Amino acid sequence: MNVNAMRYLISESVLMLGRRKGSNIISIVIMGLSLLILVVFLLVTLNISRIIEATREEHRVYVYLEDGLAQNVSQAIQLRLLGSEGIEEVIFISKEEALARFREALGENRDILEALEENPLPDEYRVKLRPELIRSDFMGRMASEIEGWDGVEEVRYGRRWLERGETLVRGFYIVDLCIGAIIFLSVIFVISNTVRLMVISRRKAIDVMKLVGATNAYIQVPFIMEGALQGIFAALLAVGLLVLIYLFGTRYLSGLVFLDPGAVVGFIVFCALLGALGSFTAMRRFLKM
Amino acid sequence: MNVNAMRYLISESVLMLGRRKGSNIISIVIMGLSLLILVVFLLVTLNISRIIEATREEHRVYVYLEDGLAQNVSQAIQLRLLGSEGIEEVIFISKEEALARFREALGENRDILEALEENPLPDEYRVKLRPELIRSDFMGRMASEIEGWDGVEEVRYGRRWLERGETLVRGFYIVDLCIGAIIFLSVIFVISNTVRLMVISRRKAIDVMKLVGATNAYIQVPFIMEGALQGIFAALLAVGLLVLIYLFGTRYLSGLVFLDPGAVVGFIVFCALLGALGSFTAMRRFLKM
Amino acid sequence: MKAAEKRIVIGVYHLSRSFGKYFALQDINLQVANGEFVFLVGPSGAGKSTLLRLIYMDDFPTTGQVVVGPYVSTRMKRSTIPFLRRRVGIVFQNFRLIDERTVFENVALAMKVTGAGMSEIKRQVTDILARVGLYHKRYDYPPVLSGGEQQRVAIARAVANRPAILLADEPTGNLDPVVTKSILELLFKVNAAGTAVLMATHDIDLVRSFGQRIIYLEEGRIVRDKEMIFVGDLRERLPDSKVSRRADDLEGYDISGEGSGNGVERGPRE
Amino acid sequence: MKAAEKRIVIGVYHLSRSFGKYFALQDINLQVANGEFVFLVGPSGAGKSTLLRLIYMDDFPTTGQVVVGPYVSTRMKRSTIPFLRRRVGIVFQNFRLIDERTVFENVALAMKVTGAGMSEIKRQVTDILARVGLYHKRYDYPPVLSGGEQQRVAIARAVANRPAILLADEPTGNLDPVVTKSILELLFKVNAAGTAVLMATHDIDLVRSFGQRIIYLEEGRIVRDKEMIFVGDLRERLPDSKVSRRADDLEGYDISGEGSGNGVERGPRE
Numbered sequence A, B: 001m002n003v004n005a006m007r008y009l010i011s012e013s014v015l016m017l018g019r020r021k022g023s024n025i026i027s028i029v030i031m032g033l034s035l036l037i038l039v040v041f042l043l044v045t046l047n048i049s050r051i052i053e054a055t056r057e058e059h060r061v062y063v064y065l066e067d068g069l070a071q072n073v074s075q076a077i078q079l080r081l082l083g084s085e086g087i088e089e090v091i092f093i094s095k096e097e098a099l100a101r102f103r104e105a106l107g108e109n110r111d112i113l114e115a116l117e118e119n120p121l122p123d124e125y126r127v128k129l130r131p132e133l134i135r136s137d138f139m140g141r142m143a144s145e146i147e148g149w150d151g152v153e154e155v156r157y158g159r160r161w162l163e164r165g166e167t168l169v170r171g172f173y174i175v176d177l178c179i180g181a182i183i184f185l186s187v188i189f190v191i192s193n194t195v196r197l198m199v200i201s202r203r204k205a206i207d208v209m210k211l212v213g214a215t216n217a218y219i220q221v222p223f224i225m226e227g228a229l230q231g232i233f234a235a236l237l238a239v240g241l242l243v244l245i246y247l248f249g250t251r252y253l254s255g256l257v258f259l260d261p262g263a264v265v266g267f268i269v270f271c272a273l274l275g276a277l278g279s280f281t282a283m284r285r286f287l288k289m
Numbered sequence C, D: 001m002k003a004a005e006k007r008i009v010i011g012v013y014h015l016s017r018s019f020g021k022y023f024a025l026q027d028i029n030l031q032v033a034n035g036e037f038v039f040l041v042g043p044s045g046a047g048k049s050t051l052l053r054l055i056y057m058d059d060f061p062t063t064g065q066v067v068v069g070p071y072v073s074t075r076m077k078r079s080t081i082p083f084l085r086r087r088v089g090i091v092f093q094n095f096r097l098i099d100e101r102t103v104f105e106n107v108a109l110a111m112k113v114t115g116a117g118m119s120e121i122k123r124q125v126t127d128i129l130a131r132v133g134l135y136h137k138r139y140d141y142p143p144v145l146s147g148g149e150q151q152r153v154a155i156a157r158a159v160a161n162r163p164a165i166l167l168a169d170e171p172t173g174n175l176d177p178v179v180t181k182s183i184l185e186l187l188f189k190v191n192a193a194g195t196a197v198l199m200a201t202h203d204i205d206l207v208r209s210f211g212q213r214i215i216y217l218e219e220g221r222i223v224r225d226k227e228m229i230f231v232g233d234l235r236e237r238l239p240d241s242k243v244s245r246r247a248d249d250l251e252g253y254d255i256s257g258e259g260s261g262n263g264v265e266r267g268p269r270e
């Protein structure tokens, strides 16, 4: 393809976008608003999974020590814990402190503890794991291992809560994925068909180009580039509106995070490809004479 | 408008839908998939608020009785509770039963109760309220009133949980409303502009009709009826797909509910109006000559 | 024809139409009486189509006035334009057929919009399609028709409604001499039944042979308005030398009111 | 012209084209040599446009074969059709201009698709628009042009590329006699420079006066193929009686190869 051909393709693409501004803008806005639904969904999912992640990070493993343990044994356990795989932090909590915390946690029911004569709670280590290891299978294995150590009476890691939470989070992700898939497919379909309607409305011009001897590539490329440009403008529109929504949202919900810049760029590239592909498939029908 | 005019309008509308099947189907599918996003969102919102409602119904008010109360006094309190505004059900729970339940609720922490020498819990009435009255303001008033009764030691209604839950639910509804509004506006926009693209692509036919002496109403009505029909078909498509999604969903989530028939009919009517309105506004531009 | 019988159906007074600085028409004055047959002749770009467009009020003068029957361009409301159009049959230079509709439906459209009855439409459209020799193509769509066939569909649509005025822009441009003759025959017949006809053409030779009133347009001005010198049924003037194979199709055409209404005086209905 | 010099540029052999049961063309045989000027005459619906469409391979025969230069309809790959089209200039009966592009862009399009350079395009398009008398309308869009002006744009586009073969379908249908003459003059000039021209028309009178080869088509069959009886520059045969006011526009047209290439032998490029 020579220089003239390149210049032709570029000038054609610019010409196309310039004329028919009206319906171009309509398609860009249709595409942009469809994409907005998609990115809002992504933003919501992102923030919810951040919250889930934060909750997961709060999770601790409780290592209860035998009663009346010598301090050096207790410290040896702490060192051994710190040396174990996946453990990030180990905090010692004495039996007195534990009771105080329990009392507080019981809230309105705390008077039940008034009937206690002595502190039935043991000393404990609160162990923080690396977040990605907070899974019932890994923690189960770790707990039974640590329970075998000298001086350790029991290890608890909230198995029931953890399992319940895992089911819940998995359920959320399944539902989220389903909704996401529906939105994604709908948006792709809407966009590619919007581009298709545009191409159909230019059928006459395409026919003329064929009749004056344009090759299929020469006809297609400007349309495909136009589709890509429409996709990019639509993506920018969607991202722009999302920023507004985000700014509005942060006034009500603190700690809201935005899509990271890489994702935004990827999204725009994706939309460009989507527009190009919509044009391409729409063209193919006509060019088969 | 005479009989001939009516026949003309009907035959024109049918003609229009029949021809150009291709692009008609494209617009119906664009509209249908956009609407699908909307109805999926509605279905999800409906089911989540059902869950919230169910949780709310589980909420109870606990009326603790003084220790060693005579049975007739206790029964008088029960009768008085049953006679109070908004109370649906009153269940008696003895102190022994309460301790057993508490032990169970503590789960892994239950050994703490082993240090107890006697049952510190009182007898209680669990009171179920009408769901719409489960609001912290009403329950606060009710609790302080009942606390004044003879033989009642204390009334608890999980104030902190209730308030926290109320904040959470309110937060959910705000986010839900925002997303819903975005989806709704996007869908409306996509649909009305899809119809508009269709009308634009028929501009030539509209011009011809004007030139042979058709009044604006005669030109518009078939287009508006076509828009309405497209809206109806799109709505049926969306509802059909939603039914499939619902059937798929019930295999994984029991207790899922579907939109009620009235809402479905309302939705279809709404889509018909939407299509008609899209046609109408698109036409107006051309008919201003 | 005595002056007393004459009624002006088209009046154009001091009309100019400019596009930007370019004057497509300048100080045009002309009158067409009921039942007249007028040729509008001029080179390409003279302004013939523009003048016709101003008469059917698809466009409005920059200055001056157009009067068509009771309708005056300067006092025209948008909502009454359709009723003007129903009294005026128009053959467009570029045909303006609807591609998605069959030949039959295209012709029927002009009648449908007036609120005519189905059976009347069917009878009249069938009749007129037979006359232009396209009855066998009635279920075809315009894009598959030949140029001449499309032109005849456009003519059929224009006369289907038995209009009081017929504006024909180059109605024989795509037609061979034989069909041209039969179409002229049809137009003359429509005229003989009382319809005023204003036909734009560049074919001066064709036009001269009838000795009919000719308005010469050049660069937007009327350079000559040759008065009518022949009155009567113009068909007598058709050249006999070219034998019309399709002339039979046009026999028996009678527009003078045996149908459901008097085509000439049909007013707006709703 | 001796047989040895003749090279067949268009060959049509035992060609039929039917649409359903209807035969638009039946057993057509004809050959056009390089540099020939042939009129294709026939009444409306005879099949002229259909025949031309088969030659530029927008449609294919039901039976039989079309051969255009090195391209054979029965062995045609879809991807080579554009290269055939670049050697064939086409004036469509319904113009087929792109409404969203200016006159200049419409004409330039035919050159652009061949990969011609910008400056060459600009020079050539300016030149050809001046010749058809539309240079002052180069920035206008087709919908605002008069019928005749649109037709001239279509002609300009067809010859812009200096094609080896020119197919013209009713190229003077919307033109007045004066412009018709100047357009014919242009076509003759293109022909004199070596382009074979096949021009469909219904205007038998116009065509007869040149004494050129005429193929008569009727109801899909060739009823007569009058052999060429005049050889030389056809412009000498143009009637002098009608003085062309626009003839000056066409003076000095020379297509014979002073431009960037020999228009006749231009092959496909990429």
Ligand SMILES: Nc1ncnc2c1ncn2[C@@H]1O[C@H](COP(=O)(O)OP(=O)(O)OP(=O)(O)O)[C@@H](O)[C@H]1O
Pocket (backbone or CB within 6 Å): C019, C024, C042, C043, C044, C045, C046, C047, C048, C049, C050, C051, C093, C202, D144, D145, D146, D147, D148, D149, D174
């Ligand atoms: N809307 C418009 N904008 C700009 N110029 C216009 C417009 N309409 C017409 N013209 C110009 O006015 C002139 C007269 O056009 P018109 O179509 O009336 O010519 P005509 O006599 O019908 O010619 P032909 O025989 O070729 O059809 C032309 O030069 C045309 O380009």
Ligand SMILES: Nc1ncnc2c1ncn2[C@@H]1O[C@H](COP(=O)(O)OP(=O)(O)OP(=O)(O)O)[C@@H](O)[C@H]1O
Pocket (backbone or CB within 6 Å): C144, C145, C146, C147, C148, C149, C174, D019, D024, D042, D043, D044, D045, D046, D047, D048, D049, D050, D051, D093, D202
């Ligand atoms: N795609 C098609 N489908 C059906 N019929 C067709 C098709 N194309 C052409 N025809 C028919 O074939 C016949 C010949 O058409 P064609 O356009 O070749 O005529 P023509 O000689 O160019 O006439 P004109 O002088 O009126 O342009 C016509 O009757 C037309 O209706």
Ligand SMILES: [Mg+2]
Pocket (backbone or CB within 6 Å): C048, C049, C050, C093, C169, D146, D147, D148
């Ligand atoms: Mg004109």
Ligand SMILES: [Mg+2]
Pocket (backbone or CB within 6 Å): C146, C147, C148, D048, D049, D050, D093, D169
């Ligand atoms: Mg033809």
